[in-house]
Amino acid sequence: MSAGHRQGRRMTTIYDVARMAEVSTSTVSRVLNGHSSVDPDLAARVRQAMLDLDYRPNAVARSLRRQRTSLWAVIISDIGNPFFTSLVRGIEDVAQEAGFSVVLCNGDEDPDKETRYVTAALAERMAGVIISPSGRPSLINRLTETGMPVVAIDRQPRGVAVDTVLVDNVHGAEMATAHLVDSGYRRIACITGPRRISTAVQRLRGYQQALRAAGRTVTEDLVRYADFREDGGYRAMASLLDAAEPPDAVFVTNNLMTVGAVECLLDSEVVVPTQCGVVGFDDIPWAHLVRPSLSTVTQPTYDLGRAAASLLTERITNPAKASSTVTLRTALQVRESSVRAVGPPDAQPADGGPGAAPTRSPGVEDTCPAITARRHRTGAPAPRARRASRP
Amino acid sequence: MSAGHRQGRRMTTIYDVARMAEVSTSTVSRVLNGHSSVDPDLAARVRQAMLDLDYRPNAVARSLRRQRTSLWAVIISDIGNPFFTSLVRGIEDVAQEAGFSVVLCNGDEDPDKETRYVTAALAERMAGVIISPSGRPSLINRLTETGMPVVAIDRQPRGVAVDTVLVDNVHGAEMATAHLVDSGYRRIACITGPRRISTAVQRLRGYQQALRAAGRTVTEDLVRYADFREDGGYRAMASLLDAAEPPDAVFVTNNLMTVGAVECLLDSEVVVPTQCGVVGFDDIPWAHLVRPSLSTVTQPTYDLGRAAASLLTERITNPAKASSTVTLRTALQVRESSVRAVGPPDAQPADGGPGAAPTRSPGVEDTCPAITARRHRTGAPAPRARRASRP
DNA sequence: CTGTTAGCGCTTTCAA
């Protein structure tokens, strides 16, 4: 009840503006929306009145009338995962050009939370949704069924026709695993995510394929399924170390679990990379600060965001078009954690140079040349300064 | 124009439900809002009709009619700063209890972006705003002037009466600096943020006070003002090292700049903590993974979020109440980067135990006993396991 | 307890 008198005074409306400018509300509305067919004099009077009255348009009323809003909901699976930082920037940059505002919803790898935000996006009649689904395909269905424009990002929803932006997970995992093989590791383990999540499955598959290609035996003994979080990675690594024959290298399929795995190795006094090599999937910020610095499969996160946003704008303007999947390339970034031989890892081409991705998968659409992927803020500090001061 | 026929079919409304259930729209509305005064039979019929028609309430229409929404905007200054991760969780948990949904807006330390989101929050008539202002006090004014419930977080807006949640910045900085003094460092520098931001000023003041209390001379030569970002920290550190008399320790007033400063030290081959001690303000995730692990002043981020959300709910229910400021305690977390003597840093009480904060400032309101501050996910993995495996 | 009815603030035909 107390909420009723929340905003003491009534907000000023286009009626107030119309009265002051001595025009009709339609004219005010036309000025507001930049319709050209308004007499310059009237338009000026209207604008002045808006200023005088400190008029603030009511987007709620507008949305109700127009049956659409100018808000996108971006439902991410874990706000704590740095993966989403530049992804969101990519989305925002495109959204702004297209006249949309972006609001983030933190799904937190929690199906209930995710459901709540999907419900909210639906109820608020948002203009579109970009979602990194943490499971439950029915959620995506709930969105698409109502005609809500949706783009799935990072993870492939099962059995739903929806625009999707992914990276070449299998190929990235192959590169990582092949690199460990090449570095001379013998028993290479894999810590992957929940079976219901496509990235977990695909990255595991890449690992297995690379092993097979190298003539190694592929065994489930060296595979652990965790939860894509730090704890999970820690425990999975602990479990691997407890095994009868522990691995001498591990490929971890996401950034947070990689951190957990390395912590476990540190705590167990297993020396990286000598006693155990490590390659992670997806960078962490400050990967080069960590000792030993972490080798990772890097993703063009900013461009993932841009690609998703582009798909969403297309979907909004043309709801009938067939849904499509965009796949971007990953690159292997070799740092210290996967190189046994003492010496600078710089010898290996990094940053997705031509040598880093020799086996580009067929059908991969390259919307993002590596050169643009790196142009944007990625959390790496002043590279000139760093390189300059390095002998 | 194409957007007009976006959602092919018209959405079902309470009229459709009313017709099917053979009641009036008011009854449907009452059922929807859980008003108790509805005949159970009718209510059941209504609910069944809603199910049959797959009815989705239109929050836009409801908001327009009720003159308020159930959305909070949380405008954070940098989505890439891990500081905000558990802060947001704290906000969300309280918001949910109070029946609000939280949307995040990424101000990105960019006044234009921040302005856009404030405008959006105003236009969308959000129920409230929690903001970590990156400057411009006028922005907060724009919010409060319209009667929008607002809580400022982390940073004290200048000259505006608004509910605020802070930490004891001066005290935290004093602890950090005093600790460096005690560790035997002689020339202790400070890298702080922009002068317009309260935290930068207060943490610098704490540094100066501690120096003075220790009988050291306080000189501007050892102070650098950067931008609270990683690059800034890197460059400020480089500038300190270039000075005629470089420092042998540095207190850095935020997490991102600490990372930058350490990178600079690494690149310059200055050994931490032997040649240069480092203490940062605010933790980074994986601070213990970084070699040397970083000593930091830790903030109860989750509880900061909870406190802000509580203030906001109070403000919403009672717009007339006087605005207040809640200050939470920080704690010094000593790790390797600030301890010259070789040996385990564990000797020092960590985690804000009673010994860590002996000089608690007067007037500090302790809404968050340290024990609750740690109960929640802070990104630290399975502590039991870690401690168990450490000798 | 239930229904009728009048808007919330805005956009958009339709007529002038």
Add this chain to the structure above:
DNA sequence: TTGAAAGCGCTAACAG
């Protein structure tokens, strides 16, 4: 080019 008027879907008096 401008204005009058009809709603968008919902809630909340007010009557019954």
